[in-house]
Amino acid sequence: MTEILFDTLQLAKQLIAHRSITPNDAGCLSLIASRLSAAGFHCERMDRGVVGNLWARYGSAGPLVCLAGHVDVVPPGPVDEWRSDPFTPTERDGELYGRGAADMKGSVAAMVTAAERVVRAGGGGSIAILLTSDEEGDAVDGTAALVSILRARGVTIDACIVGEPTSTERFGDTIKNGRRGSLNGRLRVRGQQCHIAYPERGRNPIHDAAPAVAALVVTEWDRGNEYFQPTSFQISNIHAGTGASNIIPGTLDVAFNFRFSPESTAPVLQARVREVLDRHNLQYDVEWTLIGEPFLTRRGPLVDALIASVESVAGVRPALSTSGGTSDGRFLATLAREVVEFGPLNDSIHKIDEHVRIGDLEPLSVIYERALRSLFDFL
Numbered sequence: 398m399t400e401i402l403f404d405t406l407q408l409a410k411q412l413i414a415h416r417s418i419t420p421n422d423a424g425c426l427s428l429i430a431s432r433l434s435a436a437g438f439h440c441e442r443m444d445r446g447v448v449g450n451l452w453a454r455y456g457s458a459g460p461l462v463c464l465a466g467h468v469d470v471v472p473p474g475p476v477d478e479w480r481s482d483p484f485t486p487t488e489r490d491g492e493l494y495g496r497g498a499a500d501m502k503g504s505v506a507a508m509v510t511a512a513e514r515v516v517r518a519g520g521g522g523s524i525a526i527l528l529t530s531d532e533e534g535d536a537v538d539g540t541a542a543l544v545s546i547l548r549a550r551g552v553t554i555d556a557c558i559v560g561e562p563t564s565t566e567r568f569g570d571t572i573k574n575g576r577r578g579s580l581n582g583r584l585r586v587r588g589q590q591c592h593i594a595y596p597e598r599g600r601n602p603i604h605d606a607a608p609a610v611a612a613l614v615v616t617e618w619d620r621g622n623e624y625f626q627p628t629s630f631q632i633s634n635i636h637a638g639t640g641a642s643n644i645i646p647g648t649l650d651v652a653f654n655f656r657f658s659p660e661s662t663a664p665v666l667q668a669r670v671r672e673v674l675d676r677h678n679l680q681y682d683v684e685w686t687l688i689g690e691p692f693l694t695r696r697g698p699l700v701d702a703l704i705a706s707v708e709s710v711a712g713v714r715p716a717l718s719t720s721g722g723t724s725d726g727r728f729l730a731t732l733a734r735e736v737v738e739f740g741p742l743n744d745s746i747h748k749i750d751e752h753v754r755i756g757d758l759e760p761l762s763v764i765y766e767r768a769l770r771s772l773f774d775f776l
């Protein structure tokens with residue numbers, strides 16, 4: 398076993414053995430901070446309540462390249478369905494099993510060992526490692542909080558790599574260079590309740606809303622762009638009625654979600670929804686919750702450095718993708734000039750028997766290392 402693999406595998410196992418279910422870091426961050434301090438990093442905890450946050454920095458010269466991620470994991474689910482205990486790291490058939498192995502303690506271990514090697518070798522630039530224990534939960538006191546503290550200090554990050562598991566079929570096949578935004582809406586259409594035998598005495602919100610809902614469903618919000626699929630509108634819940642068959646209900650509730658490309662903005666989508674509802678003469682209220690803004694990192698120094706590193710180490714030319722749910726990349730993109738995500742296979746994440754291929758840990762660490770080095774040269 399090479400030293401890189403030994404180091405990375407050992408650290409991944411140590412992290413898995415800490416039961417860091419969101420929002421608890423369960424000691425993961427102290428473990429990492431003590432390693433990084435020994436390597437010469439200046440480590441600061443920026444905890445918020447029970448959420449653990451770590452900002453570790455080496456060097457003060459530019460450019461500043463940040464490796465970011467989370468040490469929290471989703472709950473294991475029914476433990477007796479696991480072939481081995483989810484918090485006892487177990488090697489089997491070339492895989493390392495344990496909750497968080499792929500999402501994303503394997504990546505965190507690879508980032509730490511990559512940063513240690515880059516620091517040991519010396520050279521220009523500064524490295525930061527940003528970690529939280531609140532990514533899988535509300536994500537309020539984690540990366541978002543860290544970013545606002547750093548912004549208040551005037552810190553700017555030149556390039557940031559998030560270690561989310563992005564590979565889909567084969568290790569190295571996918572880099573995420575952006576994510577769609579997410580916007581939730583809760584629509585209440587008001588009618589007037591009455592006996593169903595006397596519809597003229599009330600107003601049926603289901604009948605009022607149906608054509609408006611149909612119009613929303615067929616609306617083309619945008620056409621996406623070369624990096625993004627078109628914005629999608631989906632209804633998640635719809636409810637009206639009391640359960641009785643002789644009552645016209647007084648209200649109808651519709652919950653919906655936009656996954657939107659940077660070709661649309663939340664205010665524009667909101668205005669367009671209201672325009673459709675007004676056109677259908679509905680009496681209504683809508684409550685909006687913006688879950689995340691979209692972000693996009695176009696082809697440039699970071700994307701090119703990472704593609705070259707992946708190609709040279711994994712022998713695969715990675716595709717750029719902006720699919721999937723939101724990530725902490727949306728917060729980092731407000732502080733960093735460029736943000737991308739790259740990590741191991743994601744087929745087992747959040748599942749029973751989560752695992753990462755042991756043979757992918759060393760290439761992963763070497764990819765982060767090479768990306769750091771080439772960014773120091775090119776930025």
Ligand SMILES: [Zn+2]
Binds near residue numbers: 467501532561562
């Ligand atoms: Zn994750």
